[in-house]
Amino acid sequence: MTGLFHGTPLEQPLTCERCQQPHAKCGCPRDRLSGKVLDPRDQNLRIRREKRGGKVVTVIAGFAQRSDRTNDLPTILKQLKSTLGTGGSADETSIEVQGDHRDKMVEHFKKLGYPAKPADG
Ligand SMILES: [Zn+2]
Numbered sequence: 001m002t003g004l005f006h007g008t009p010l011e012q013p014l015t016c017e018r019c020q021q022p023h024a025k026c027g028c029p030r031d032r033l034s035g036k037v038l039d040p041r042d043q044n045l046r047i048r049r050e051k052r053g054g055k056v057v058t059v060i061a062g063f064a065q066r067s068d069r070t071n072d073l074p075t076i077l078k079q080l081k082s083t084l085g086t087g088g089s090a091d092e093t094s095i096e097v098q099g100d101h102r103d104k105m106v107e108h109f110k111k112l113g114y115p116a117k118p119a120d121g
Pocket of ligand 1: 017019028
């Protein structure tokens with residue numbers, strides 16, 4: 001029997017509204033609280049430099065908190081580390097890479113659709 005839940009709130013879209021993949025295959029980052037797909041345009045990134053024991057790190061802050069299953073920050077970090085050839089770390093809402101890459105990171109995340117701005121430092 002099909003259409004059992006047709007027209008009721010139980011009916012869910014079968015594919016992700018963003019990547020058009022079935023939900024089981026969708027890897028889009030989703031908001032930790034609402035479960036909605038996160039849009040880069042809604043995440044205002046602030047990219048700043050900080051000194052850590054005489055060394056400069058670049059901090060990219062302002063990511064929305066992803067649900068555990070869809071957290072893509074480790075993947076983003078991995079790509080940045082290999083592109084920049086440097087080390088780094090990620091926590092729930094920010095990424096940190098070693099060295100001064102602020103301006104490069106602003107351009108990088110703008111291209112991905114995030115409103116990214118350099119912050120003081
Ligand atoms: Zn998706």
